[in-house]
Amino acid sequence: MSDLEQVIAALRAAPSVAVVAHMNPEGDAIGSTLAAALSLRDAGKSTGAFNVDPVPPGLQHLPGISELRRELPRDPAFACFLVVDTSDLDRTGGLIGAHRRDAVVLNVDHHSGNTRFGDANWVEPTASSAGEMVFRLLREGGFPLSKAVAANLYAAILTDTGGFQYGNTTAESLWAAAALVEAGAMPEEIGQGLRAHRTLGEWRLLGEVLAGLQVGGGGRLAWIEVSSAARQRAGVGLEVTEDFIEYPRNLAGVKIAVAFKEVSADEVRVSLRSHGAVDVAGLAKVFGGGGHRNAAGCTVRGGIEEAKARLLEAAEALLG
Numbered sequence: 001m002s003d004l005e006q007v008i009a010a011l012r013a014a015p016s017v018a019v020v021a022h023m024n025p026e027g028d029a030i031g032s033t034l035a036a037a038l039s040l041r042d043a044g045k046s047t048g049a050f051n052v053d054p055v056p057p058g059l060q061h062l063p064g065i066s067e068l069r070r071e072l073p074r075d076p077a078f079a080c081f082l083v084v085d086t087s088d089l090d091r092t093g094g095l096i097g098a099h100r101r102d103a104v105v106l107n108v109d110h111h112s113g114n115t116r117f118g119d120a121n122w123v124e125p126t127a128s129s130a131g132e133m134v135f136r137l138l139r140e141g142g143f144p145l146s147k148a149v150a151a152n153l154y155a156a157i158l159t160d161t162g163g164f165q166y167g168n169t170t171a172e173s174l175w176a177a178a179a180l181v182e183a184g185a186m187p188e189e190i191g192q193g194l195r196a197h198r199t200l201g202e203w204r205l206l207g208e209v210l211a212g213l214q215v216g217g218g219g220r221l222a223w224i225e226v227s228s229a230a231r232q233r234a235g236v237g238l239e240v241t242e243d244f245i246e247y248p249r250n251l252a253g254v255k256i257a258v259a260f261k262e263v264s265a266d267e268v269r270v271s272l273r274s275h276g277a278v279d280v281a282g283l284a285k286v287f288g289g290g291g292h293r294n295a296a297g298c299t300v301r302g303g304i305e306e307a308k309a310r311l312l313e314a315a316e317a318l319l320g
C-alpha cells in the first residue's frame with residue numbers, strides 16, 4: 001500500500017476524526033483543516049476541526065469556520081487525528097499531546113523537514129500545499145467534495161502558491177484548482193475574502209513598518225520589524241502582520257527578506273522568504289525553526305536587537 005492508500009484506509013476505518021494543523025495558522029492550514037473535517041462529516045463520520053491559535057481575519061469567511069475550536073474536548077475522545085500542513089507534532093501547539101493515547105495519528109504534509117510523527121505518514125514536499133494533497137486524498141478516497149469543501153481547498157492552494165505565482169505552482173496545482181472551481185469554489189469571492197478585510201489600523205501600522213524598511217548585503221537582503229509598541233498603538237494582533245513580509249520580498253534585487261515580529265521583550269517571531277535557490281528553511285533550522293525553501297520561520301528567545309544581529313549575520317553569510 002502507498003502512503004496515501006494507508007491514510008485513506010485509516011480514515012475509512014475511523015468512526016470519528018479530529019482534524020488539526022499548525023499553530024499561527026494561515027490559509028493552507030485552516031482551509032485544509034476545514035475541508036477535511038467537512039468532507040469526512042459528509043461521509044458519515046463524527047468530525048471536529050481544531051487549531052490552538054486565533055484565526056486571522058482574512059480566513060473568517062471560509063465555510064465552516066464557526067466550527068473551528070481552540071481546545072480538544074476530553075469527551076468524547078476521537079478515534080483518529082488527521083494532522084495536516086504540520087512538520088512536527090509540537091507545531092500543533094500541544095493540541096494533541098495528552099489525547100493521543102488510543103487514537104490513530106495520520107500525517108498529511110508538504111514540508112520537506114517533516115518528522116514522520118504519525119502512525120501513517122503521507123509527505124510530499126513537491127506538493128504546493130496541504131490543500132492540494134487533501135484534494136487528492138478526498139478524490140482518491142471517494143470522500144464527498146461539496147461546494148464548501150471545494151472553497152476551503154481552493155483558498156488553501158491559493159494561499160500557499162501566492163495566488164499561483166510561487167515556484168511551487170505546478171500543473172497539478174492548477175488542475176486541482178480547476179476541479180475545485182468546477183465543484184463550486186468561487187475565485188472572486190474567495191480572493192476577496194482573503195484580501196479585503198483590512199482595517200485602518202493595520203494599514204497605518206504597515207506604513208510605519210515600511211518607513212523602517214532596511215536593506216543590506218549589497219541590496220540582496222531586506223528586513224522589516226514590527227515592534228510590540230507599534231502594534232499596540234495600532235491596536236492589532238500579530239496575525240494581521242503575516243503578509244507584511246511580501247513588501248521586502250518584492251523589492252527589486254532582494255534574495256532574502258526577513259520580518260522580525262516582537263512577541264514580548266523576550267521573544268521574537270521571525271519570518272523568512274527567499275527567491276529561487278536560496279534556501280531559508282536551512283537558515284530557519286539553525287535557529288530551531290523550519291519551513292520550505294522559499295518560505296520559513298523560527299522563534300528566537302531574547303530581545304529584538306539581538307535577534308536581528310544574529311539572524312541578519314547568518315542571512316548575509318548564506319548569501320556569501
Ligand code: AMP
Binds near residue numbers: 024087272288289299
Ligand atoms: P511564516 O513566516 O510564519 O508564515 O512561516 C512560513 C513557513 O515556515 C510555514 O511553512 C511555517 O510552517 C514554517 N515555520 C514558521 N515558524 C516555524 C517554526 N518555529 N518552526 C518550524 N516551522 C516554522
Ligand code: MN
Binds near residue numbers: 028128129130
Ligand atoms: Mn502549507
